[in-house]
Amino acid sequence: MEYDPVEIFKALSNPSRLAILKFIYKSGMTGTFDGEGPCCAQCSCMGDVVGKFDLAPSTISHHTRELVRTGLVRVERDGQFIRLLPNPEALEAASAFMNTVAESSGDR
Amino acid sequence: MEYDPVEIFKALSNPSRLAILKFIYKSGMTGTFDGEGPCCAQCSCMGDVVGKFDLAPSTISHHTRELVRTGLVRVERDGQFIRLLPNPEALEAASAFMNTVAESSGDR
DNA sequence: TCGAAATATCGAAGTAATTCGAATTATAGA
């Protein structure tokens, strides 16, 4: 998959969405369901995010869709639940883009 | 100076503003006036940017102000001209922030 | 000091983003 830096920056430029992203990333990336959490112990699902933030479920869903659309987050259906998984590759791609611009200034 | 990642991401999330930033960065960062360009040969001034993009001067001015406000660009007055200088430190700060989030996922 | 050039500020129009509540779809389990 290829990542669009502008779309990634836009996704990260909203404080709510950035907080949601950080929460999903902290929740881990193994994606292994073991039945210990509402959906799993190594990742978060929609309900976890809804419970964590003071935002309507529809708003969480909208922000999450943006995170998925830009590649920052991946989803897996797990029965009733939607597992949200970090995709650090997208962040790394945007970070690399920034470094390229920084270096184009002659900063070495 | 400290940099606000969210404000930097917002500044980078507009295609016009990102293009202006890239132009300023490519124009260099020495900030040494030698009289060879409209304002200088190692950097760009407002007029250079206005001449490069198909946007009204007031729009360029507004975007530049955002870039300066977030720390991505520095300005120096040079007589009639305003020199625009890259500040890669701000980009590096935002890039480092992204890497921290990426690493919080367990990606090592 | 006066005019021209560079840049900034202001106000307005159009567009996009954020958020919500209500209604809808999808799935698991009784």
Place this chain on the structure above:
DNA sequence: TCTATAATTCGAATTACTTCGATATTTCGA
């Protein structure tokens, strides 16, 4: 199959962003 739970979609209200043209400010040079 019916119900409860999880999540999404839709429509609307509010706010923010982008861009412009017109006007104002700053500075150089005649």
